[in-house]
Amino acid sequence: MQTTQLTNEFLQHKGQLKSFLLRLTASxxxxxxxxxxxxxxxAEKIESFRAESSxxxxxxxxxxxxxxxxxxxxxxxxxDVTDQGKAAxxxxxxxxxxxxxIRMTSPQGAFEIKEHIxxxxxxxxxxxxxxxxxxxxxxxxxxxxxxEITEIVNTTEAMVKYYLHTGxxxxxxxxxxxCALINKEGxxxxxxxxxxxxNPQQNHQEELNKIEMAKQAHNPDKEHLFDLRMQIVQGIDPxxxxxxxxxxxxxxxxxxxxxxxxxxxxx
Amino acid sequence: xxxxxxxxxxxxxxTTTKTTFSRETTVSINIQANQAxxxxxxxxxxxxxxxxxxxxxxxxxxALGEKIQLKSTxxxxxxxxxxxxxxxxxxxxxxxxxxxxxxxTITPNGTGGVTFTMTEKIGGxxxxxxxxxxxxxxxxxxxxxxxxxxxxxxxxxxx
Numbered sequence: 347m348q349t350t351q352l353t354n355e356f357l358q359h360k361g362q363l364k365s366f367l368l369r370l371t372a373s374x375x376x377x378x379x380x381x382x383x384x385x386x387x388x389a390e391k392i393e394s395f396r397a398e399s400s401x402x403x404x405x406x407x408x409x410x411x412x413x414x415x416x417x418x419x420x421x422x423x424x425x426d427v428t429d430q431g432k433a434a435x436x437x438x439x440x441x442x443x444x445x446x447x448i449r450m451t452s453p454q455g456a457f458e459i460k461e462h463i464x465x466x467x468x469x470x471x472x473x474x475x476x477x478x479x480x481x482x483x484x485x486x487x488x489x490x491x492x493x494e495i496t497e498i499v500n501t502t503e504a505m506v507k508y509y510l511h512t513g514x515x516x517x518x519x520x521x522x523x524x525c526a527l528i529n530k531e532g533x534x535x536x537x538x539x540x541x542x543x544x545n546p547q548q549n550h551q552e553e554l555n556k557i558e559m560a561k562q563a564h565n566p567d568k569e570h571l572f573d574l575r576m577q578i579v580q581g582i583d584p585x586x587x588x589x590x591x592x593x594x595x596x597x598x599x600x601x602x603x604x605x606x607x608x609x610x611x612x613x
Numbered sequence: 614x615x616x617x618x619x620x621x622x623x624x625x626x627x628t629t630t631k632t633t634f635s636r637e638t639t640v641s642i643n644i645q646a647n648q649a650x651x652x653x654x655x656x657x658x659x660x661x662x663x664x665x666x667x668x669x670x671x672x673x674x675x676a677l678g679e680k681i682q683l684k685s686t687x688x689x690x691x692x693x694x695x696x697x698x699x700x701x702x703x704x705x706x707x708x709x710x711x712x713x714x715x716x717x718t719i720t721p722n723g724t725g726g727v728t729f730t731m732t733e734k735i736g737g738x739x740x741x742x743x744x745x746x747x748x749x750x751x752x753x754x755x756x757x758x759x760x761x762x763x764x765x766x767x768x769x770x771x772x
Contacts, residue, residue, distance in 0.1 A: 492771065504647035507771040512653075512660055519663065 352392050355401045356385055362488055363409055365584050369468045369483055370476075371418040372601045374594055380416060384409040399497050403490070407498045410480055423472040423604045425520050428536055430607060431469070431600040438599075442543070445595055449544050454590040457544035459553050461589035462537040463527070464582045467575060469600050470520055477501070478513030485510055486576045518572045527560045528571050544592075625758045627751040635736025636744065640754040644762045645726040646769035651719050652703040654765060664764040667757045676700060681708065687753050712737060729761060 356363075363384065367377035387408050395404055413419045424430065435441040448455040471479050480499055484490040490498065495506045526532035538550045545553075554560040559574035584593060625642040644651055654664065658671040658681060669689055673681035677700035683693045695708040699716075707716040713735030722728045733750060 502647075502649055504649040504769070505653070507647075507768050508650050508653045510771055511768040512657070512663075515663060516660075 349389055349392060352388055359402050361583055366483060367413060368584055370413045371416055372597050373418045376416055376418050380412045383412050403494045403497055410498050425473045427469045427600055427604055428466055428534060431603050432536060434603045448592050448595055452591040454588060455592050456588040457592055458589050459537045459541050460557055460578050461582055461587055461593055462540060464579045465593045465596055467579050474513050474516060478509045481506055481509040482513040487579050518568050522568055528563045625755055627754040629751055634740050635734060637734040638750040638754055639732040640758045641728060641730040642758040642762050643722055643726055644729050644765050646765035648703045648719050648727050650768050651727055651729060651765045655706060655717055665760045667753045687748055
């Protein structure tokens, strides 16, 4: 295979790769660095590519291996990350000033509930063991098949199935306990609260009616509700969406909050 | 154990044999799932309560020499402090305390699945003194095996 071909294919998957790396590291800088290193490594090794898998799978394999060594990707967050993020934002006078500035001036400063749902998923998925998080992202968000994930994470098919099932079950359990969109008793209303701040003219109930997962909140099939959540995540590129800059600001905030928390608690 | 008992045990039916100084309960069940999946379920402490209706909680790390704290539905007021005594990856595991040991074995059964066996032997010189206070494990063992089979087979079918 020629380097030109690699470059073309790399550019084709660049968006997905970058968002995958952001979701692992929660850091724009680290995502960009790993993506660059992935290309360099792929170019160096292109002659060893035997087309036993697709080039996309091969590129994601290199990226996942690099991510596994990245400190921010390795760092695991807590399930209550969004609560901690909120508490810190309420005591940080700069947080809302910066966010409002982005909201008012950036072409990617809109606030949309579904974008916050995606942000929330990414943050909470960082509480899973790293292998589980990687498998869940690859399968549920980037639609890789089990045999491709087996290659990307370099483990057996049985273990990929185990990671997928347990990771998914854990996420369903967390959202069921937290997310007020799918459970009236849920303790987290952050997406609608922020919508009230950033879009004061909007009726949040009308906005929720545009979201299938919220419309089907009464559905007892939690697996189905999780699938609907994953459809929302799949549909949003965290770098290209109308809300990208605002959400990236939130990622940076939660990253700082978690780094401080983990340092303090020596986790 | 008699031949009849072995046959019952392999169907997920627990059997108990008693002597003056010990009691042994065994259950065995065929599971149509990869050995690694069954092993992972048995060694991920914090995940137990999600799939196993006989376990309230297990704290600690299930690895050789580690100490774990287990709460079972048999007696939710007690926390058993146990030590992991043997740990053969994907094939056998045991934990216990001074009063008894529980052993888990996973054996490929030649049909792409495994036979899972769980045995708990309790006893000692003082056993006759407290034997009557220890509830039967049979029902709990059968539920454990059934829960493990169900969860492992669901995972094995993941597409």
